[in-house]
Amino acid sequence: MTTPNGNHMHTVDLETMKLREQVFEYARRRMNYDPPPLDGPKTISQLRQEVPETVTEEGLGGLEALNLFENVLAEATISNDHPNYLSFIPCAPTEAATLFDLIVSASTIYGGSWMEGAGAVYAENQVLEWLAREAGLPEGAGGVFVQGGTLGNLSALVAARHTATEALKASGKAVPTRWRFACSSEAHSSLKAAARVMDVDIVPVPVNAEGRLTGQALAETLEGDWDGIFAVVATGGTTNFGIVDELEEVGKVTKAHDVWFHVDGAYGIAAMLAPSTKHLFAGVALADSFIVDPHKWLFAPFDACALVYRDPELGRVTHTQHAEYLDALENPEEWNPSDYAYNLTRRPRGLPLWFSLATYGVSAYREAIEQNIQLAYKIADEIRRRPDLELVRDPQLSVVVFVKKGWTLEDYTKWSNKLLADGIGFVVPSSHKGEPNTRFAIVNPRTTYESLVQILDTMV
Numbered sequence: 110m111t112t113p114n115g116n117h118m119h120t121v122d123l124e125t126m127k128l129r130e131q132v133f134e135y136a137r138r139r140m141n142y143d144p145p146p147l148d149g150p151k152t153i154s155q156l157r158q159e160v161p162e163t164v165t166e167e168g169l170g171g172l173e174a175l176n177l178f179e180n181v182l183a184e185a186t187i188s189n190d191h192p193n194y195l196s197f198i199p200c201a202p203t204e205a206a207t208l209f210d211l212i213v214s215a216s217t218i219y220g221g222s223w224m225e226g227a228g229a230v231y232a233e234n235q236v237l238e239w240l241a242r243e244a245g246l247p248e249g250a251g252g253v254f255v256q257g258g259t260l261g262n263l264s265a266l267v268a269a270r271h272t273a274t275e276a277l278k279a280s281g282k283a284v285p286t287r288w289r290f291a292c293s294s295e296a297h298s299s300l301k302a303a304a305r306v307m308d309v310d311i312v313p314v315p316v317n318a319e320g321r322l323t324g325q326a327l328a329e330t331l332e333g334d335w336d337g338i339f340a341v342v343a344t345g346g347t348t349n350f351g352i353v354d355e356l357e358e359v360g361k362v363t364k365a366h367d368v369w370f371h372v373d374g375a376y377g378i379a380a381m382l383a384p385s386t387k388h389l390f391a392g393v394a395l396a397d398s399f400i401v402d403p404h405k406w407l408f409a410p411f412d413a414c415a416l417v418y419r420d421p422e423l424g425r426v427t428h429t430q431h432a433e434y435l436d437a438l439e440n441p442e443e444w445n446p447s448d449y450a451y452n453l454t455r456r457p458r459g460l461p462l463w464f465s466l467a468t469y470g471v472s473a474y475r476e477a478i479e480q481n482i483q484l485a486y487k488i489a490d491e492i493r494r495r496p497d498l499e500l501v502r503d504p505q506l507s508v509v510v511f512v513k514k515g516w517t518l519e520d521y522t523k524w525s526n527k528l529l530a531d532g533i534g535f536v537v538p539s540s541h542k543g544e545p546n547t548r549f550a551i552v553n554p555r556t557t558y559e560s561l562v563q564i565l566d567t568m569v
């Protein structure tokens with residue numbers, strides 16, 4: 110084939126076809142690993158030595174660049190889907206979800222507007238509507254998949270404040286000089302980040318002994334002083350402990366004051382699908398908005414957060430961008446995902462989850478999440494049996510936090526580094542109230558009890 114105007118970058122010629130096969134071959138190899146190598150970071154000076162300047166006038170050629178990626182860069186990159194990746198919140202996409210991510214990449218779909226991406230948006234919306242139904246929200250609830258929970262929380266809170274401001278203006282009341290929202294003292298750091306971006310204050314509400322925000326604590330903390338409170342955020346599965354706030358009680362207190370109720374379920378709301386933990390999430394039905402990250406516990410690849418509004422119109426009037434060149438997209442009959450969050454151009458990042466759900470069905474999800482929870486309970490029992498270990502709190506979902514008695518942060522760090530260097534697992538130190546500990550965050554159905562026991566055995 111010829112390369113008209115020298116546009117070989119956009120031409121399917123023999124060179125491209127060869128590269129294409131090599132790329133597919135690499136993707137196939139990566140997906141065939143069972144498990145994938147854990148790998149681990151290298152220092153910048155090591156990487157400088159191993160990977161010379163790759164961005165050059167002439168280019169290296171695809172095969173050389175791919176070779177560098179596979180043999181150096183990928184090896185310096187931890188596999189989040191390794192079954193013993195147990196730090197932070199791992200990511201364990203299903204086979205179907207990973208495969209479909211390739212199709213999304215190959216398809217150049219603009220997922221911001223119905224006009225351009227109707228088919229993709231329709232499929233994404235089926236997933237959002239399903240999530241809303243599972244959460245108990247009424248028909249008509251919906252939203253958008255954004256990049257991550259940080260952006261999802263921010264977008265929901267911006268909509269909450271906009272709604273509160275408009276309501277005050279409509280009733281002729283003064284808008285407060287400082288806005289505030291309340292959340293538990295154990296809520297995720299992204300809420301502090303949102304407060305900074307929005308220039309609002311946070312009212313931290315103390316948690317009970319189990320680490321849960323309660324309706325009573327919320328009422329007592331605000332003690333009738335709800336002035337300037339535009340939202341209450343409850344957490345459906347804290348990151349550190351996987352603890353679910355008393356969502357129903359908190360929701361009732363919040364709604365009694367006619368305030369926006371947001372549930373941050375970035376990690377944990379997935380557990381509303383599991384039969385044994387479904388009841389913990391009954392209060393999400395009261396929410397004005399909630400988020401859940403498919404890249405956390407809904408087995409989808411990075412990066413996606415489902416942001417769902419009870420009344421999506423409140424999100425739309427808050428976030429729609431207006432510009433002459435965008436006017437063509439404004440059709441009240443159509444659903445433009447960009448209108449529902451702080452974003453414009455977007456990849457239809459909900460599609461890998463859609464394909465996975467369509468492939469395997471919801472009950473496979475229920476089983477896989479339940480399996481993770483039961484595994485967390487089982488390894489917690491094993492920790493209870495070991496005299497040198499102690500649970501910091503009883504697990505509620507699939508995060509197990511524990512201490513090795515007498516260990517300092519240095520002990521945890523040395524142990525953790527060796528575990529990674531030996532390719533056994535990725536389990537970093539954490540802390541609670543200034544005391545070091547470590548945690549297993551289990552969201553990968555390929556994580557086994559035996560491998561967790563093996564990791565505990567290395568804590569000597």
Ligand SMILES: Cc1ncc(COP(=O)(O)O)c(C=O)c1O
Pocket residue numbers: 198256257258259260262297299344346347348373374375376377402414
């Ligand atoms: C409860 C909770 N909220 C929000 C976030 C932020 O999500 P993201 O990292 O996708 O921005 C996280 C991330 O771990 C989380 O656990």
